[in-house]
Amino acid sequence: MFAGFDYGTSNCSIGVWQNGAVRLLPVEGRNSLIASTLYAPKPDLELNHRDDVLDMSTQSFDALKFGNDALQAYLRDPTQGYFVKSPKSFLGAKGLNERIKDRFISVVAAMMGNVKRNAESHLDQAIDQVIIGRPVNFQGTGGAAENQQALQMLVAAAHEAGFADVAFLFEPMAAAMEYEASLESEEKILVVDIGGGTTDCSFVLIGPSRREVKNRDADILGHAGERQGGNDYDQALALHSVMPTFGFGDHLKSGLPIPNTYFVDAVSTNDVNAQQRYFSRTTGERLDVFVREGVHPRRIARLARLREVRSTYRLLNEVERAKVNLSEHETAAVGLGFLNEAVEVVCDRKGFGRSTTRLLDRLSDLISETLKQGQTRPDVVYLTGGMAGAPVVRQHLEKVFGRLPLTDSDHFGSVTTGLTIWARNQFT
Ligand SMILES: Nc1ncnc2c1ncn2[C@@H]1O[C@H](COP(=O)(O)OP(=O)(O)OP(=O)(O)O)[C@@H](O)[C@H]1O
Ligand SMILES: [Mg+2]
CATH class of the missing domain: 3.30.420.40 (ATPase, nucleotide binding domain)
Incomplete structure (x- = not known):
């Protein structure tokens, strides 16, 4: 079978x-x-x-x-x-x-x-x-x-x-x-698939007479894609909207900034090296110093605690849930109960939008690259993948495609x- x-x-x-x-x-x-x-x-x-x-x-x-x-x-x-x-x-x-x-x-x-x-x-x-x-x-x-x-x-x-x-x-x-x-x-379709891990575009000639053809390579007018997807949107939201509560952007009493890498590593759950750095003993020692010398010790103490209880996936799971909720609501909360804190970080659509600029620019590049290969206009744009449900992504796509019809799968x-x-x- x-x-x-x-x-x-x-x-x-x-x-x-x-x-x-x-x-x-x-x-x-x-x-x-x-x-x-x-x-x-x-x-x-x-x-x-x-x-x-x-x-x-x-x-x-x-x-x-x-x-x-x-x-x-x-x-x-x-x-x-x-x-x-x-x-x-x-x-x-x-x-x-x-x-x-x-x-x-x-x-x-x-x-x-x-x-x-x-x-x-x-x-x-x-x-x-x-x-x-x-x-x-x-x-x-x-x-x-x-x-x-x-x-x-x-x-x-x-x-x-x-x-x-x-x-x-x-x-x-x-x-x-x-x-x-x-x-x-027959139609020329541009598929844009924005999943959890990758964004993929294929520009394809399709039609009833082609269904039984055994090799469709000749029908691919263009394609492009890369490792960028929902997980990256989660991490962007985590870094920009949640990590400030963990000391991101804070300074030490000496006036020196706390390096961003600790926060980036903490949220990069799909990067083995970043997670290893975050869970290393050296990072633990540095975070202890920042807690002692930071202007806002309670915030950086959360980053240290997150590391101690090995809960980076848990945090990102909460942030992903908030991201999905932002598709329906203007704001969404990330609870920190798992760090034994009665604190909630409220994320909003504006903040999410700001955090996704780089990702959305890259999405436009992939689409342009695909269309350029095809050297013609698609009849329809077909959206799929879980991230196609996010308003921030949709609004961006509507801008990119102008009057081209968007269809949802x-x-x-x-x-x-x-x-x-x-x-x-x-x-x-
Ligand atoms: N309503 C929603 N709003 C925003 N994002 C959503 C929504 N529903 C699901 N997602 C996101 O979509 C992503 C999962 O999409 P999907 O199931 O298409 O991925 P996948 O096919 O497993 O991944 P890939 O194709 O990249 O291998 C997750 O990042 C998830 O958070
Ligand atoms: Mg997929």
């Missing part, structure tokens, strides 16, 4: 072809999405060496938790287990040695295996062939070596998870195919649906 598998930075989902249509299978309870998180119960938290990626060979599959269960286990006590979020973000990192790559592969394989098992519990046969979505670029533009490394790791993980045949499709291409399935005439299901359509094309 074949499937389309979106191994997303934030969420995973899987679809099969049943009764002439795509069916997205339940993978967490009745939900067809599961967060890309894993929790291993044994403490393995000496993050002082670059080599410290969870060693799955010491874990039993039954003891692992995934998705929301993993998050809840971590939130109960961040110091008693190993929490992994968005491992897809690390697959294209430079300088990974073979041992670390193997460890990442096993982590990804465990997550894929969990999705496979849960999906198969709703089927009467095993899934053995799969099309997995891939971003246009796992890191920056032109990162051919990084892309190759990430794809090799994903193939190895998928095999370890029990998929025999594995092939890839660009994630925005998949969304284009989902749109194409209901199309009655199911932001969380279009890629998986398209991957499944392509799986049917390729495996039958």
Whole structure:
């Protein structure tokens, strides 16, 4: 049996072809999405060496938790287990040695295996062939070596998870195919997919006569993408709206500023090196000095406490929730109860908007790059990915595209649906 598998930075989902249509299978309870998180119960938290990626060979599959269960286990006590979020973000990192790559592969394989098992519990046969979505670029533009490394790791993980045949499709291409399935005439579509970890654009020629074609390379008019997504918007909001409560921008009594790097490292949860620096003993000692010598010791003491209770993911989880709430409300609060403080930091849309300037500029660049390759105007712009739901992003896109019509997909299901359509094309 074949499937389309979106191994997303934030969420995973899987679809099969049943009764002439795509069916997205339940993978967490009745939900067809599961967060890309894993929790291993044994403490393995000496993050002082670059080599410290969870060693799955010491874990039993039954003891692992995934998705929301993993998050809840971590939130109960961040110091008693190993929490992994968005491992897809690390697959294209430079300088990974073979041992670390193997460890990442096993982590990804465990997550894929969990999705496979849960999906198969709703089927009467095993899934053995799969099309997995891939971003246009796992890191920056032109990162051919990084892309190759990430794809090799994903193939190895998928095999370890029990998929025999594995092939890839660009994630925005998949969304284009989902749109194409209901199309009655030919169109030039620009897909903009802003997910948790990457932003991807594909400019594609689509139409009913092209659906059965086995190689669609000639239909790609342009594409661009890079490692920038919802996680980066979370970090921008955390740094600009929340970190001032932790001393960001403060000075010492001597008049010297407290260096920004400590705050940037604290919020950079998708940067292994930054997190290692933040949790290092040297940082602990520096923060103690800043608490003694700072103009606002209570603020910098929060940064020290955050480090002591190893709660950077927890903070970012709260900030992500606030970011999502800002899509509906003018303000959203980030509670600091997990630091034993009855303090709430209130974020607002204006502040969020200011923090995203660099990210939105980069988004415009990617779109321009894609359109330039196509040398023509798209008939429609198709938006997908969770971040397409943020008003700050939408307003920016409306500005960028002017009068071009923007159409929305199911932001969380279009890629998986398209991957499944392509799986049917390729495996039958
Ligand atoms: N209503 C919302 N408003 C703003 N952001 C949202 C909303 N809902 C989800 N998000 C954000 O969307 C992102 C997840 O999107 P999505 O599920 O498309 O990512 P993904 O497919 O797992 O990642 P990628 O495609 O980059 O690998 C997260 O950063 C999440 O916070
Ligand atoms: Mg995605």
